[in-house]
Amino acid sequence: MLSNLKPQAEDKILALMGQFRADPRQNKIDLGVGVYKDATGLTPVMRAVKAAEKQLWEAETSKSYTALAGEPAFHAAMAEMVFGANYPKDRLSALATVGGTGACRQAFELARIANPGFTIWVSNPTWPNHLSILSFLKQDHKLYRYFDSAARAVDFTAMMADLDGVKPGDVVLLHGCCHNPTGANLTLAQWSAVADLLEAKGAIPMIDLAYQGFGDGLDEDAAGTRLIAERLPEVLVAASCSKNFGIYRERTGILMVLSDPADRALTQGTLAYLNRQTYSFAPDHGARLVTMILTDPALRTEWQTELEAVRQGMLGLREQLAAELKRLSNSDRFDFIAQHRGMFSRLGATPEQVEQMRIKNGIYMVGDSRLNIAGLNAETVPILAQAVIDAGV
Ligand code: PMP
Numbered sequence: 103m104l105s106n107l108k109p110q111a112e113d114k115i116l117a118l119m120g121q122f123r124a125d126p127r128q129n130k131i132d133l134g135v136g137v138y139k140d141a142t143g144l145t146p147v148m149r150a151v152k153a154a155e156k157q158l159w160e161a162e163t164s165k166s167y168t169a170l171a172g173e174p175a176f177h178a179a180m181a182e183m184v185f186g187a188n189y190p191k192d193r194l195s196a197l198a199t200v201g202g203t204g205a206c207r208q209a210f211e212l213a214r215i216a217n218p219g220f221t222i223w224v225s226n227p228t229w230p231n232h233l234s235i236l237s238f239l240k241q242d243h244k245l246y247r248y249f250d251s252a253a254r255a256v257d258f259t260a261m262m263a264d265l266d267g268v269k270p271g272d273v274v275l276l277h278g279c280c281h282n283p284t285g286a287n288l289t290l291a292q293w294s295a296v297a298d299l300l301e302a303k304g305a306i307p308m309i310d311l312a313y314q315g316f317g318d319g320l321d322e323d324a325a326g327t328r329l330i331a332e333r334l335p336e337v338l339v340a341a342s343c344s345k346n347f348g349i350y351r352e353r354t355g356i357l358m359v360l361s362d363p364a365d366r367a368l369t370q371g372t373l374a375y376l377n378r379q380t381y382s383f384a385p386d387h388g389a390r391l392v393t394m395i396l397t398d399p400a401l402r403t404e405w406q407t408e409l410e411a412v413r414q415g416m417l418g419l420r421e422q423l424a425a426e427l428k429r430l431s432n433s434d435r436f437d438f439i440a441q442h443r444g445m446f447s448r449l450g451a452t453p454e455q456v457e458q459m460r461i462k463n464g465i466y467m468v469g470d471s472r473l474n475i476a477g478l479n480a481e482t483v484p485i486l487a488q489a490v491i492d493a494g495v
Contacts, residue, residue: 130464150405172198179396197373202342270304278311279323280444283472293326317443352388426487
């Protein structure tokens with residue numbers, strides 16, 4: 103049986119991580135994998151997470167199973183963070199998942215059960231795992247234009263022109279904030295135009311929210327999602343706690359679904375069924391920490407302070423890099439780096455230039471020239487800027 107297996111394509115980003123580890127150079131710079139790093143290159147456990155873990159260790163008396171769909175307190179805390187305090191409780195179904203990836207996967211599965219034959223529309227480019235999972239599921243998907251590579255900005259006219267082809271019941275996948283890999287995001291006016299279009303077409307928005315708090319702030323980064331939630335009758339939101347709580351390996355995520363209140367019980371039941379068919383219960387540890395942090399005022403303040411410092415740090419690096427590139431190139435063609443939000447920007451380098459920077463300078467970025475801003479620090483910004491200019495970007 104097993105000799106029938108075929109080699110699977112490597113995940114390019116994970117392969118790059120391996121290459122970086124094997125590089126003996128001391129001064130190598132990792133701008134590849136999407137993990138936040140502080141100025142010393144570490145991915146710290148956040149203070150509030152440590153404190154919550156301590157409290158949990160002391161108070162937890164059982165590790166028996168929780169609920170199939172996860173704890174209601176986790177659902178409520180996350181719904182409040184994403185949709186705001188006045189979220190529509192009568193419209194909400196929720197499912198604790200294995201990270202944001204699990205939330206995406208279960209969202210696809212839910213849509214497939216509810217409406218076989220739909221097409222999902224995905225931004226070009228998008229997080230590669232969206233496409234990989236959709237292909238694995240043999241799910242019909244189409245790309246909509248999103249990014250103008252020359253302008254390094256959202257090509258909204260092209261996006262809307264492509265989405266004009268959406269059919270009733272189709273799902274449109276949008277990045278809630280901090281678009282991965284481009285860093286280029288919709289304005290609120292553009293979100294509103296997208297809402298109008300989806301409403302007119304009878305399409306269902308699916309929002310992947312993996313970086314809330316990394317762009318313009320917790321509420322600001324949820325503004326597009328909240329607008330869509332208010333305007334559209336059915337909405338899927340796949341949220342990840344990996345980045346904003348720094349709990350990547352705990353695998354904490356949630357799928358939230360807004361529906362007509364009349365469909366809520368059916369939706370919630372189907373969500374629980376989906377967990378049962380895949381891994382039964384989702385991991386609980388991270389979800390419990392997140393719930394404690396979001397509902398305990400002291401822990402929440404501590405977490406928000408640290409998250410804000412992380413966000414400000416990335417903004418500072420963006421500004422520093424844009425300024426350095428402006429100085430070296432004598433032009434404003436890299437100003438987009440300061441305007442983009444989140445952990446990533448797409449530099450606009452060719453694969454050859456990316457390769458040159460890896461070989462000559464030990465700078466690792468994804469082949470499409472996506473760079474992880476958080477991989478930089480005050481010392482490495484000028485090194486990267488010089489390498490970018492030397493490579494002729
Ligand atoms: N969506 C996007 C856009 C992402 O960038 C990521 C993480 N790279 C995820 C979802 C999933 O994150 P996780 O499964 O680690 O929570």
